[in-house]
Amino acid sequence: MRYAETGYKLEVDLSRGNIEKVETDPEITEQHLGGQGTAIKELWDRVPPEVEPFSPENLLIFSTGMLTATPVCGANRTVVNSFAPQTNMYLHSVLGGYWGPELKHAGFDRIVISGKSPDLVYLWINNDKVEIRDASHLKGKGANETADILRKELNDQDVQVVSIGLAGENRVYFASIEHGSSSAARGGAGAIMGDKKLKAIAVRGTKELNVAYPKELFESYLRLTKEIYENPATGDTMADSYTDTFHHDNFSWGNARVRRKGFWSEEYEEKYVKFTEENLLRWTGCYNCPKHCHLLMAWPGRKNNFVKCFGRATYHMAAFKEHDFSYEITPVALEYGFDSYSTPQVMAFAIELYKVGILTDADLPNFPSDVKDRFYYLLDKIARRDGIGDVLANGIYWAARQIGKGAEKYDHNTLKKFEQVPLKLGKLNPPYFLMTATGEKMNVPQIEGSFPQDPLPTREEREEFVSGWEAAPNERMKQIFVEWEKKYDVTNEESCMIVDWNEIMHYVDDAVGLCAFVSSFRGGQFGGRPPYHIHNIPDFIKLAHGLELDKDGLWKIAARNRNLIRALNVRRGLRRKDEKPPEDHWAVRDHEFEQNLLDDYYEFKGWTIDGIPRKDTLHELGLGYVSDDLIKRGILTGDELPPSQEKQKQEAQKTGGASRER
Amino acid sequence: MKGEPEKKKVRRIRVDVDKCVGCRSCQLACSAFHANPKYSSVNPARARIRMMINPQNDEYVPIRATDYTKAACDGRRVYTINGNEYSDCSFCGSICPARDLFKEPGTGLPLKCDMCEDDPPRELPVCVQACPPNALTYEEVEEEVEGDEEKLDDVALGLKSLLDRYGYEQLADTFARISQKSREQHRSRSARERRD
Structure with a gap:
């Protein structure tokens, strides 16, 4: 028996009208968890870089997180992935609400949609009964209006719907997918749905979802639900204060x-x-x-x-x-x-x-x-x-x-x-420069959140902050915070560590299905007491799913997912030259400093000087097949050095050449 | 025959729909508690408390499964609240043949709220525990009730519903046939085990 996940995915080919229920490989779960992690594996294996976003070969994947619908409080996310029409790169958007849990109770961890329907259709999933249905009567209808119509039509108030409006139908590059209180809005997922002529997906699920350690999980659930409710730094802090x-x-x-x-x-x-x-x-x-x-x-x-x-x-x-x-x-x-x-x-x-x-x-x-x-x-x-x-x-x-x-x-x-988020600031903030420049999600709120945005005024306050800072991944991170006096005064090495940690937490959430508002986006800058963090998420994974991981194991999976997404984008042409935040993002810029910082970050990440994951890095993460593919395509030679050594080599060649000339 | 009225401790769950945020934790917790084995799985569709949610219409109403009944009521009244129409059924907790609510998916057996009876007894039903916004609260009050109230456990309730559905004879025949078969299986298995 599989726990926390159903062990099945739904394959829907809209061109041929084919629907299949496919058992998934538990080893893939162990490598990538779920949500975004398992979706990117599908994208890597099945969508070559030549495929245009508006091609029938592009996939649109709706994934539940590994813990979505289990009693882990706040694990309710659905992740939507594809390739985006606007950027021609990886598309990532997340929605909450009730839809993901309903899909799991229908018996599916994810839906992989390929092809393109000739006419507007909607997908109706009623447990094992799945149909592609005519949606001509929904053409031009509002997104939530569509959900209302479908609930009436299917005569079940418990049916959960994701749908697009007119913007999605007309393939507007920034069209969203709506689900009542929640949206998968960023990146243009609605345009892909519209391109596939898929107006909506209606789901009703009444099946059991099993968990590995029932009693312990239930006890922690009752504790967490209360803790999260009482923790003022969780949820939307804008909901608690109008200011x-x-x-x-x-x-x-x-x-x-x-x-x-x-x-x-x-x-x-x-x-x-x-x-x-x-x-x-x-x-x-x-x-x-x-x-x-x-x-x-x-x-x-x-x-x-x-x-x-x-x-x-x-x-x-x-x-x-x-x-x-x-x-x-x-x-x-x-x-x-x-x-x-x-x-x-x-x-x-x-x-x-x-x-x-x-x-x-x-x-x-x-x-x-x-x-x-x-x-x-x-x-x-x-x-x-x-x-x-x-x-x-x-x-x-x-x-x-x-x-x-x-x-x-x-x-x-x-x-x-x-x-981008409309930020026009004064002085360059090094970690924010890195997050903005290099984040695959291309959207700072989906990258930041674990390390505080600002230092506390006195050393005493900072020491007090770190004394109960369970979420900090290690002693070094605490030290960085204690020593941190001036906002912009962060060494390159510290910036790299901060950004890496911030990123990793989002990659964890997006794979297990936790809302960032109880985890990655409710860390340091909201007081540093998030209910979920790198040290306790492995416990919840174990209790719900059974997979035994420690902090390093979880970190490694998140890094694997992060590098696989990087490789997806690299394969589609992303390079260092693209990692340029808007010119006026900060008033004061220092090109040399920024480029050195980028070098150091690529080095820290195990990437080449051009921002490509190196062969050794990929192999270490169990992504040897990715390295082979990049080498076959001529994107990597396999002999790339870390940026510092690469620069030394280039320097030596330059001076060597000059001496010969003399 | 009804007994004499007597004082009795009545356990109640109060519902304040204004405090509900629609998280459906009550459903999740209920289904976990009543899973077999306990807590081993979740399934809101199996919960003995259900959230009637119509998000945009601002309907967030937790409804607890109350009594099993073999007949449906006439349910003819229509209520209008804030411009939205509701029927007798809308907020009714009865397990009745007119609808699928509060029936176990698959078997169709009735699911009745038992206030989370447990050994040792729980302080609170799990749905109340799972509701920190306090849309659900628990109270015990002394009330005068008719004595000799029939109280059915899950097995008895399930049998009663089958009885209502199939009649005494069909149920008795089926029961006799199945129990005969399983007795034979049990006997031959024991014989095999003895031989081994």
Whole structure:
């Protein structure tokens, strides 16, 4: 018997209409755990780098985490992976809610979708009974509207649905997949679903899910659920306090342009709290998590909808408006199925281009004068890929190049062709430089979180902080924090260790299915007392699944997954030259320092000077087959040296050559 | 015949739907507690408490399985709360033939809340323990109840539901046939073991 996982996956080929239930290999679980880990193995084995994102050969994979649906509190994630139309690189997005647990109870750990349906369809999974069904009646329907229709049609309120709206159907590069309170929004997973003409996946599961050590797991579950509920640093901290000076005063408004220091005031907060509370119905959580991270809003004239996290602010910050505008436009955007990070930036970018005359009335016929109306106008155009909307639907990077006439200059906040969090800061923060530049998820909130963002003012406070810092991976990390006085004063070696740890924790969560809000994203910068960390997650894996790991074993699996994703992207062309955070991300830049830091990080990671995992690194992680493939393709020779030795060699060759000349 | 009214300790679970965050931990915990062996598996569809959730409509209602009944009620009333329509069935905990609720997936046997009877007795039912937001709370009150209340355990309840479904004769015949067969199997197995 398999524990925690069902041991089966569902293979759906939409081109041929073929559906298969396939038993999975337990050894793959031991190598990669589940979630993102097992999905990338499928992507590596089955999607060669020549495959375009909008090709029938591209896979779209919905994976539950290894611990998803078990009594491990907060393990409820579904991970969506593919290759992204915007970046042509690895696509990674995560959603919570109830869908993943329902899939597991239907008897599947993941769904691997290949091919392309000729007509719009939806997938109906009722335990072992799986059907591809006609969805012509759902064409153009809103994402959550679709879920409502399906629940009625299937006559079961317990059916869980993931679906796309018009943006996904029209393959907008930043289209999301929606599931009530949760979204897999970043990266354009909705566009892939739309390209495959898959409107929705409805699931109902009523099967048992077994666990390895029942009594011990149940006891720890009862303890954890209470601890997590009471731990103020878990969940969405924005749900417990309405004060959001952090984003409003520090993040950039408009097309990631202006910081408005001092925007937040008591009067603003009072006004905002009043209209929020007047219209909010409830705070809700995800499956098996007592936190309340989603705000269910009943905004006048709008369908009830969930607002969450920084998504509560992105639309009005891009429009230079206030919260009421976000509350008003979010329900419309959610039904279309839009990512609330990229979408507002794309629209603010279009408005900038219009202001400077690069886009004209010919591009934007009857363009309203009011900024709110402009946002609705653009949202609709983009969702329909109508006129200029067809260009903007490809995201800022591609739109700028299609528009030309100097529009490229206004594309100032993308990295690897992907819209970044609108951060425009002063001094360069070394760990943040590395995370932004090298993270495969291309999105800092999915990389940061374990090490604090800021030092504490006094040594005594820092010592007190580390005295109960169970989450710290080792004594050295504690030492780094104790010695840390000035925010930007971090050695390269320390930066490497910090970034590596931050990353590893997200790779663990995304494989086991834990929400980052009870683990990787609720670490150091939120007080350093996350319920889950590198030392105790192995215990939960053992209790639920039976797999025995220690901290180093878990770390190694996460590093294996991390390097396999790197290799996936390298195989598709990612190199050092691409690891360039936006020029204006920090005002003060030092090219030489940054490049040295990058060298040191690649060295630390066991990569080449060009950012490619080296042969020895891959072999050590049990990824010899990856190394062989990269060598066969001429991407690696197999003789690459660590960057420091490579630089010495290059230096020697240079001076050697010079002496001969003399 | 009903007995005389008597004072009795009544154990109750109170539900405050306003405090519910919709995490369905109550379902998960209930299904784990009632798994066989205990805690060995989870399955919200097997829980004796169910979350009626319609997320966008702000419906988050935990409903506990109450009594088994062989007949469905007329259920004709329709209620409108905040513009949404509900029926008698919407928040009913009865295990009745009109719906699949509170029946074990596969077997269809009734699943009745037993307040987590355990040996030694638990302080709280597990659904209450699994609900830190306190949407579910536990209380014991003294109440005057009709005496001689029939209390069925899981086996008796299951048999009763089968009796209602198939009738006495069919059930008795089947039981006789199966028990005869298993007795024979048991006998030949013991004989084999003795030989070995």
